[in-house]
Amino acid sequence: MTDWTEDEAALLDQIGRFAQEVLAPRAAELDETATFATCHLPAMADLGLMGLNLPEEDGGLGLSGPALYRAVELIAGACGSTASLLTAHYLATDSLHLGADAALRARFLPQAAAGSLGAFALTEPQAGSNPADMRTVARRDGAGYRLRGSKCFISNAGAADFMVVYAKTNPDAGARGVSAFVVEPKETPGIAIAPAERTMGLRGGHVFGVTFDDCFVPEENRIGPEGTGFRTAMKVLDNGRIEVAAQATGIAEAALNAAISYAKERQVGGHPIADFQGLQWMLADSANDLAAARALGLAAARLRGTGARYSTESAHAKLFASEAAWRIADRALQIHGGYGYCRDFPLERYLRDLRIFRIYEGSSEIQRTIIARGLLA
Numbered sequence: 001m002t003d004w005t006e007d008e009a010a011l012l013d014q015i016g017r018f019a020q021e022v023l024a025p026r027a028a029e030l031d032e033t034a035t036f037a038t039c040h041l042p043a044m045a046d047l048g049l050m051g052l053n054l055p056e057e058d059g060g061l062g063l064s065g066p067a068l069y070r071a072v073e074l075i076a077g078a079c080g081s082t083a084s085l086l087t088a089h090y091l092a093t094d095s096l097h098l099g100a101d102a103a104l105r106a107r108f109l110p111q112a113a114a115g116s117l118g119a120f121a122l123t124e125p126q127a128g129s130n131p132a133d134m135r136t137v138a139r140r141d142g143a144g145y146r147l148r149g150s151k152c153f154i155s156n157a158g159a160a161d162f163m164v165v166y167a168k169t170n171p172d173a174g175a176r177g178v179s180a181f182v183v184e185p186k187e188t189p190g191i192a193i194a195p196a197e198r199t200m201g202l203r204g205g206h207v208f209g210v211t212f213d214d215c216f217v218p219e220e221n222r223i224g225p226e227g228t229g230f231r232t233a234m235k236v237l238d239n240g241r242i243e244v245a246a247q248a249t250g251i252a253e254a255a256l257n258a259a260i261s262y263a264k265e266r267q268v269g270g271h272p273i274a275d276f277q278g279l280q281w282m283l284a285d286s287a288n289d290l291a292a293a294r295a296l297g298l299a300a301a302r303l304r305g306t307g308a309r310y311s312t313e314s315a316h317a318k319l320f321a322s323e324a325a326w327r328i329a330d331r332a333l334q335i336h337g338g339y340g341y342c343r344d345f346p347l348e349r350y351l352r353d354l355r356i357f358r359i360y361e362g363s364s365e366i367q368r369t370i371i372a373r374g375l376l377a
Contacts, residue, residue: 003066003298011048011061015071018047019078027079030204031349036196037082037204038159041115044086049075051113053090053239055305058097059110065304069246069297076250080353081204083250087243088155088205092118094239095164099180099224099232108162108182119160119185121151121210122233129366131166132175132230136212138167144219145169145181147190147212153360157208158193160185165212166233169226180229181217190215201352234311239304240361241314245297245321248357249290252325255350256286259332262339279335286328293321312374319367322357329354
């Protein structure tokens with residue numbers, strides 16, 4: 001018995017083949033050259049990957065939460081950078097799906113599912129872990145708003161066809177003063193996008209600084225009523241944290257499989273190192289970590305789209321998976337010995353890619369705070 005239907009299983013098989021035949025062979029090249037993973041956009045759009053998170057009425061495939069979790073795992077296990085680009089796009093489309101009216105959804109979401117790339121602009125230099133402290137403002141100007149401020153570490157911004165921007169429409173109201181807007185950066189004067197940041201990992205999943213200098217946004221591009229942006233962002237991040245967990249377990253699964261294969265092949269004293277109990281226990285601990293992380297991720301994914309609150313469950317999933325995946329990849333590198341430290345093997349890339357998962361979309365410390373609040377409420 002699985003968490004997905006036969007039709008979803010067939011799609012997951014197709015995604016798995018695509019990941020191994022198309023994404024995996026270029027993963028090292030994208031990392032080595034810092035080539036933007038947008039090179040895979042046409043193929044991903046053809047397969048329907050750009051709308052996996054959306055219901056059919058918004059142009060997507062209507063995938064269940066668990067099937068979406070597994071799809072992200074398969075993509076991340078083949079190429080973390082591509083999974084990063086794709087899930088950042090999901091943050092933008094989820095913002096519209098969860099917060100926008102039917103007219104705005106119809107303008108942007110079917111195109112997004114067909115390949116139009118989105119970006120999610122929430123984080124600022126002085127407002128990372130606490131986005132309510134953002135300083136970007138949207139001031140009324142006739143039939144629209146003027147955006148002024150800056151964002152940082154915005155995935156996809158340099159190639160985005162649309163960007164969901166969170167800004168204060170009432171700077172004195174804290175979180176209740178945050179509103180959300182959809183902006184088309186290629187057609188909107190006053191937007192400046194900095195060169196891609198030089199990152200430690202996910203080097204093909206580019207992040208950018210973005211500055212808004214009195215950019216005009218028409219009122220019809222506001223996502224929901226004024227003051228509802230923060231609530232929308234928090235709902236979006238509940239989904240995003242499940243997707244971070246899926247990325248983490250996908251890469252961890254790839255690392256564990258590499259360690260198992262190497263342990264069977266590597267000979268010491270005429271015996272494969274898989275015969276040694278010390279290494280067997282490392283593999284067992286990694287398998288246990290992976291099973292637990294995946295169970296937490298799927299438990300949260302089952303609640304997606306049900307109408308139930310799952311902030312605590314998504315925090316559990318993201319916290320445990322991001323930290324367990326690091327342990328798994330680190331053990332896998334250790335089993336490879338000196339070869340694991342070399343770029344001819346993917347282990348060092350797995351570790352570099354995984355490190356950001358304990359920071360973005362809410363650091364491990366923020367996840368612990370969310371979990372504790374739920375316990376003490």
